[in-house]
Amino acid sequence: MHPMVNDDAAAKARTGSDAANAGAAEKAAGGGKARTKSRGRPRSFDRETALEKALLAFWEHGYEATSVSDLTRVMDIGAPSLYAAFGDKRSLFEEVVRVYGTRYGSFTDRALAEEPTARDAVERTLREAATAYTQPGHPHGCLVVHAATNCSTPEVEESLRDRRNANIAAFESRIRADVAAGVLPPATDAAALARHTGAMIQGMSQQARDGASREELEAVAEIALSIWPRTGTHTG
Amino acid sequence: MHPMVNDDAAAKARTGSDAANAGAAEKAAGGGKARTKSRGRPRSFDRETALEKALLAFWEHGYEATSVSDLTRVMDIGAPSLYAAFGDKRSLFEEVVRVYGTRYGSFTDRALAEEPTARDAVERTLREAATAYTQPGHPHGCLVVHAATNCSTPEVEESLRDRRNANIAAFESRIRADVAAGVLPPATDAAALARHTGAMIQGMSQQARDGASREELEAVAEIALSIWPRTGTHTG
DNA sequence: TCATTTATCTAGCGGTCGCTACAGAAATGA
DNA sequence: TCATTTCTGTAGCGACCGCTAGATAAATGA
Numbered sequence: 001m002h003p004m005v006n007d008d009a010a011a012k013a014r015t016g017s018d019a020a021n022a023g024a025a026e027k028a029a030g031g032g033k034a035r036t037k038s039r040g041r042p043r044s045f046d047r048e049t050a051l052e053k054a055l056l057a058f059w060e061h062g063y064e065a066t067s068v069s070d071l072t073r074v075m076d077i078g079a080p081s082l083y084a085a086f087g088d089k090r091s092l093f094e095e096v097v098r099v100y101g102t103r104y105g106s107f108t109d110r111a112l113a114e115e116p117t118a119r120d121a122v123e124r125t126l127r128e129a130a131t132a133y134t135q136p137g138h139p140h141g142c143l144v145v146h147a148a149t150n151c152s153t154p155e156v157e158e159s160l161r162d163r164r165n166a167n168i169a170a171f172e173s174r175i176r177a178d179v180a181a182g183v184l185p186p187a188t189d190a191a192a193l194a195r196h197t198g199a200m201i202q203g204m205s206q207q208a209r210d211g212a213s214r215e216e217l218e219a220v221a222e223i224a225l226s227i228w229p230r231t232g233t234h235t236g
Numbered sequence: 237m238h239p240m241v242n243d244d245a246a247a248k249a250r251t252g253s254d255a256a257n258a259g260a261a262e263k264a265a266g267g268g269k270a271r272t273k274s275r276g277r278p279r280s281f282d283r284e285t286a287l288e289k290a291l292l293a294f295w296e297h298g299y300e301a302t303s304v305s306d307l308t309r310v311m312d313i314g315a316p317s318l319y320a321a322f323g324d325k326r327s328l329f330e331e332v333v334r335v336y337g338t339r340y341g342s343f344t345d346r347a348l349a350e351e352p353t354a355r356d357a358v359e360r361t362l363r364e365a366a367t368a369y370t371q372p373g374h375p376h377g378c379l380v381v382h383a384a385t386n387c388s389t390p391e392v393e394e395s396l397r398d399r400r401n402a403n404i405a406a407f408e409s410r411i412r413a414d415v416a417a418g419v420l421p422p423a424t425d426a427a428a429l430a431r432h433t434g435a436m437i438q439g440m441s442q443q444a445r446d447g448a449s450r451e452e453l454e455a456v457a458e459i460a461l462s463i464w465p466r467t468g469t470h471t472g
Numbered sequence: 473t474c475a476t477t478t479a480t481c482t483a484g485c486g487g488t489c490g491c492t493a494c495a496g497a498a499a500t501g502a
Numbered sequence: 503t504c505a506t507t508t509c510t511g512t513a514g515c516g517a518c519c520g521c522t523a524g525a526t527a528a529a530t531g532a
Contacts, residue, residue: 040508041498062386064300068490078511079491085509089490145442149385150298161446192455195443199456202442203435206381210397212431219428220435227462276478277528304520314480315521321479325520 047085050075054086055096060139062147063093063156090156093147097160100143107132108167108201117183118175119228122197126224129201130217133208141209145202168198185229200224283321286311290322291332296375298383299329299392326392329383333396336379343368344437348406354414355464358407358433362460365437366453369444377445381438404434421465436460 053074057066068089072079086092107128115121133141144163151157172194178184204217212220289310293302304325308315322328343364351357369377380399387393408430414420440453448456 037500038508039500039506041500041510043509044498061388065386065388067488069488078509080493080512081510083491146385149382149445150301152297152301164442164446189455189459192452192459195448195452196456196459199439199443199460200435201439203437203439206400206438206442207431207435209385210400216428216431219425220432223425223428223432223463224435224460227459273530274478275476275530277480277530279479280528303518305518314482316482316523317480319521 043081043085045075045077045081050077050082050085051092051095051099054092055100055143056138058093058096058147059100059143062149062151063153064148064151090153093156094159097144097147097163101163104132104138105142105144109170112170112174118171118178119184121174122171122228123225125197126200126204126221127218129204130221131214133205134212134214134217141205142201145205146209164198164202167201168194171197196224196227279317279321281311281313281317286313286318286321287328287331287335290328291336291379292374294329294332294383295336295379298385298387299389300384300387326389329392330395333380333383333399337399340368340374341378341380344403344406348410353419354407354411355420357410358464359461361433362436362440362457363454365440366457367450369441370448370450370453377441378437381441382445400434400438403437404430407433432460432463 053076054071057070057074060066061070068079068082071089071092072082075082077085082092086095108125111121111124111128115124129142144160148157148160172190175184175188175190175193179186179188179190200221204212204220207217207220289312290307293306293310296302297306304315304318307325307328308318311318313321318328322331344361347357347360347364351360365378380396384393384396408426411420411424411426411429415422415424415426436457440448440456443453443456
């Protein structure tokens with residue numbers, strides 16, 4: 001069904017992503033190893049800037065509804081340049097998802113890593129979600145939640161689903177750790193608590209898409225947090 | 237951008253939806269008024285059955301990802317028959333949404349109408365959502381939540397968004413009524429409570445799509461319900 | 473029997489989709 | 503200067519999109 005030169009294109013894109021960037025982005029000579037200068041005609045656009053534009057487009061309209069011609073327009077490059085630099089539409093999307101994760105979607109991981117208890121991590125996550133999902137300057141809600149629903153490419157849909165479920169699993173293991181440490185009661189249903197948190201995050205994201213303001217989402221988060229036994233409720 | 241015979245097509249579909257159905261579906265003569273028999277060649281398929289097939293397809297894949305050729309295949313009719321009976325793709329989808337609302341999505345309205353308090357209505361809604369969203373035999377989750385996200389036809393997206401927000405507004409006014417009646421404390425933030433309920437429903441729907449079981453959703457609902465002041469907490 | 477009405481079938485319209493062949497342009501190393 | 507390498511612009515591929523014209527089939531009323 002698809003052309004069979006994909007490997008070729010992917011390889012091209014990969015080299016483009018590593019080496020060619022060094023020529024355009026890193027203006028300071030410096031760099032010790034590897035090729036110091038690229039050979040042929042240099043890229044006429046900044047790869048990261050174009051990637052960010054693609055990110056915003058995918059974030060706003062989703063994977064399917066963002067056509068390649070939409071992408072070339074907002075990235076301000078021709079289709080051949082897009083394919084040379086990023087591979088096909090799907091690998092561009094995958095790269096966008098990676099960048100999104102590190103740039104916009106890392107507050108959950110940070111909360112889980114930095115907060116002392118699961119409850120604190122959830123509290124911080126929900127509060128930060130309220131502000132992140134309504135931030136002006138980029139689309140509302142979470143790309144991972146919305147960008148590949150009802151997608152006719154099942155692999156894309158699954159990859160985002162996996163990310164969502166991995167998030168919930170991370171909450172669950174953090175909660176289990178608190179239960180084991182006696183911070184939470186032994187009878188705590190860690191799986192249900194984690195899933196409740198995931199559902200809240202996803203519901204808040206949907207609400208943000210549907211027009212809810214930051215204050216409204218913060219009020220929702222506040223209510224959702226009241227389900228937690230207060231910190232210090234640890235049993236023996 | 238579009239052909240301008242849409243009014244024509246819509247008119248055709250409308251008559252088809254009313255009269256032509258009487259010929260095929262109502263086998264008992266009976267019916268008092270109106271035309272007793274249709275004139276031309278009778279429809280070769282059952283309109284309601286075909287509509288149900290379309291409903292399931294839209295429910296599973298969403299508005300955009302379900303192509304007309306997908307529809308004609310699952311409905312087992314030709315494209316001209318589809319257009320004659322239902323108008324264009326969008327009016328078919330709108331009819332599907334109406335049918336979905338009465339057949340699968342009415343549990344919220346019923347709970348709001350039949351339960352004595354807002355809290356009871358929300359409790360019943362969340363519990364029924366857990367079972368409805370994981371029912372075998374049809375796609376999981378809620379069509380209204382998922383079928384028109386990231387839709388390149390803004391009107392379709394908005395029409396479902398309006399339904400979601402109307403649902404939340406219904407919760408809010410029911411909560412306000414309880415506050416006014418002294419069933420809930422006067423300080424109750426009705427808007428936030430309603431939005432929290434909406435977010436839970438939408439989050440549970442997403443969870444159902446992502447593979448959560450009925451039992452898992454029921455546990456989530458249970459947790460979500462614990463935010464409510466117990467029934468009988470009314471102040472003076 | 474036959475004109476009328478309505479539904480179905482075949483076939484295909486113009487448009488967009490993701491993607492690429494090809495030729496020319498801009499850099500490098502010799 | 504010139505071969506080599508790489509990127510860019512034009513132009514268009516085959517496939518699918520939503521949708522429909524036109525011919526034919528099956529019912530009705532006369």
